[in-house]
Amino acid sequence: MSGLRGREAVRLVARRELTQKLREKSFLISMGVTTLIIVLVAVLPPLLGAGGPKEYTLGATDGESAEIARAAAKVPGFDVEVEVERLSPAEASAAIDDGRVDAVLSGGELRSKEEPDDELVGIVQAASSQVRQAQALRAAGLEGAELQRALNPPPVKVTTVEPVDPERDRKGAFAFVAVLALYTQLLTFGYLLASGVVEEKASRVVEVLLSTIRPKDLLVGKIIGLGLLGFGQLFVMTAIGLLAAALSGALEVNGEILGAAALAVGWFVLGYTFYAGLFACAGALVPRQEELQSSMTPLTMLILVSFFVSFIVLDDPDGTLAHVTSFIPFSAPITMPPRIALGEAPAYEILIAIAVTLISALALIPLAGRIYSGAVLRTGSAIKLRDAWRATARAESRA
Amino acid sequence: MRIILGVLERDAGEVRWRGEPVDLATRARFGYMPEERGLYPKMRVRDQLAYFASLHGLSAAEAGAAADLWLERLGLTERAGDRVETLSLGNQQRVQLGVALVHGPELLVLDEPFSGLDPVGVDVLSGVLGGLAAEGVPVLFSSHQLELVERLCESVAIVKDGRLVASGRVEDLRSQGARAVTVRVAVQAVGDEWLARVPGAEVVDRGPDGVLVALNDGAGPEAVLDAARGAGTVTHFALERPTLSELFRQAVAA
Numbered sequence: 001m002s003g004l005r006g007r008e009a010v011r012l013v014a015r016r017e018l019t020q021k022l023r024e025k026s027f028l029i030s031m032g033v034t035t036l037i038i039v040l041v042a043v044l045p046p047l048l049g050a051g052g053p054k055e056y057t058l059g060a061t062d063g064e065s066a067e068i069a070r071a072a073a074k075v076p077g078f079d080v081e082v083e084v085e086r087l088s089p090a091e092a093s094a095a096i097d098d099g100r101v102d103a104v105l106s107g108g109e110l111r112s113k114e115e116p117d118d119e120l121v122g123i124v125q126a127a128s129s130q131v132r133q134a135q136a137l138r139a140a141g142l143e144g145a146e147l148q149r150a151l152n153p154p155p156v157k158v159t160t161v162e163p164v165d166p167e168r169d170r171k172g173a174f175a176f177v178a179v180l181a182l183y184t185q186l187l188t189f190g191y192l193l194a195s196g197v198v199e200e201k202a203s204r205v206v207e208v209l210l211s212t213i214r215p216k217d218l219l220v221g222k223i224i225g226l227g228l229l230g231f232g233q234l235f236v237m238t239a240i241g242l243l244a245a246a247l248s249g250a251l252e253v254n255g256e257i258l259g260a261a262a263l264a265v266g267w268f269v270l271g272y273t274f275y276a277g278l279f280a281c282a283g284a285l286v287p288r289q290e291e292l293q294s295s296m297t298p299l300t301m302l303i304l305v306s307f308f309v310s311f312i313v314l315d316d317p318d319g320t321l322a323h324v325t326s327f328i329p330f331s332a333p334i335t336m337p338p339r340i341a342l343g344e345a346p347a348y349e350i351l352i353a354i355a356v357t358l359i360s361a362l363a364l365i366p367l368a369g370r371i372y373s374g375a376v377l378r379t380g381s382a383i384k385l386r387d388a389w390r391a392t393a394r395a396e397s398r399a
Numbered sequence: 400m401r402i403i404l405g406v407l408e409r410d411a412g413e414v415r416w417r418g419e420p421v422d423l424a425t426r427a428r429f430g431y432m433p434e435e436r437g438l439y440p441k442m443r444v445r446d447q448l449a450y451f452a453s454l455h456g457l458s459a460a461e462a463g464a465a466a467d468l469w470l471e472r473l474g475l476t477e478r479a480g481d482r483v484e485t486l487s488l489g490n491q492q493r494v495q496l497g498v499a500l501v502h503g504p505e506l507l508v509l510d511e512p513f514s515g516l517d518p519v520g521v522d523v524l525s526g527v528l529g530g531l532a533a534e535g536v537p538v539l540f541s542s543h544q545l546e547l548v549e550r551l552c553e554s555v556a557i558v559k560d561g562r563l564v565a566s567g568r569v570e571d572l573r574s575q576g577a578r579a580v581t582v583r584v585a586v587q588a589v590g591d592e593w594l595a596r597v598p599g600a601e602v603v604d605r606g607p608d609g610v611l612v613a614l615n616d617g618a619g620p621e622a623v624l625d626a627a628r629g630a631g632t633v634t635h636f637a638l639e640r641p642t643l644s645e646l647f648r649q650a651v652a653a
Binding site: 009012016020024199200203204205206207208209210211212213214377 | 401404405406407423426427429431432433435436437438439440441442450451453454455498
């Protein structure tokens, strides 16, 4: 029987983290609930009819209005379905109030309860001018084929330089879910790690541990154990989510989506590696769980800011902000995956972003390890970062 | 103790075990119980023991067997599957001891192991420590309960302000005390004014069993006894060696 090699100690610590968390009821319950939410998000929209053409019911109180309403249903260029309901002027107000119709057209006026959708207004305006023009042209004596030609000029053809992705909207939804999942997962596992460090410190068990193993091995073991758990959890949830989305028809799961999903899970590993050491330090610096929140604030703020930036990125995945934040290690894990999911990140940018994040994570770990080692055995009050740094410097100079 | 176990940096000096400087591998063969007890509150008792056994280098199977063995020896078998936080403080203390012992250490270092124990707990712990010492495992512990130390220990060291002020075998220390001879003597219904007639006698302590007299300048116990007889009926007369508590007071006051 002799001392453990560092690797073996890391393995034992990691295994304990993993098995203890997996036996915690609260952890299993929260994972179950999250999975359920993901399945609902993937399954519900198509079941509720979201994503198909928009449907409007238009009331009409006179003949001309009814003609306009019928014409509105045929206006080209809009993905809408219009149902026309003939109402007496007396019924109109009640129909608007109880929501039976979205709007009522009467004598050249469109009335609705709240401000109507732009699309609805657009097709009604177009239909109205079409009908009025037809009347005017007929009055001017135009008939037959000539009238038809005048009323139906060839539509303006829309072309784009870049090919239009018919799946764009669905990919956007997928990218949004990916951002949400990464943000939640990074915050959750950062917090789990930090509070695990505090637990050991507050319960003083860390002193027994460190009489046998090195602080560095304990830290790395904890990071790896929880990291594997976070990775596994995200992997399982992604698989279930994609399966549910595929079965419900919400998303066409093809190679491109699978690749983006795999990269998103991979980005969790990168982001976690970057943030884990920092969260562990935040835990090592405070004596009690109650003080953890404040020492983690700078880190949670970084993640939160990245999260908000990612909304801008979702909107404009090729913008300046999207490009810049993809290469900043603390934001890249949250802002890069949506760009990848939307197909807006060239391969070389992905590689550079991965390299930048990975290198800075690897550079950060020894620094974090030093602060952790200097702080974790000091009990009593909160410790200043500088003191933790120096404590280890003294220890090393003597060793 | 914390320096021995490497959780505190030394200012000076060196820690050696069997002639070799102590490193991580050596420390893995030590058992340690810190003054501030530390266990994972949410971990189950058996898991905890097995985990610490494997951290000390035991294989998974060995660690499990060692955990079971110590659960039985410490009377915790029924609580094996309970979370540590649900145990009474006394039982938590036993688990803590188990953590220090589970890997069969070469040396046991215990910081205030008896603090917070009830008399039964003290007996159990004394028995375990005595057994280990008999098996040849050195047990080093700190305590402020000096009667207990006197009863259990072969050697003691008294430390004051980080300096060793006295050390050695308990027997030697007691017989080498500054006052080589003290006698406790009681004379019925009389005070201790008669002692003034004995040259070199000095009252150290007055108690229900009589006065404790230190004999200086070559004065002999016989002279005290003779003077006492002269004063009245002697109800108690005994040679007394200093207790550890007295030695401690002396050493610390010096």
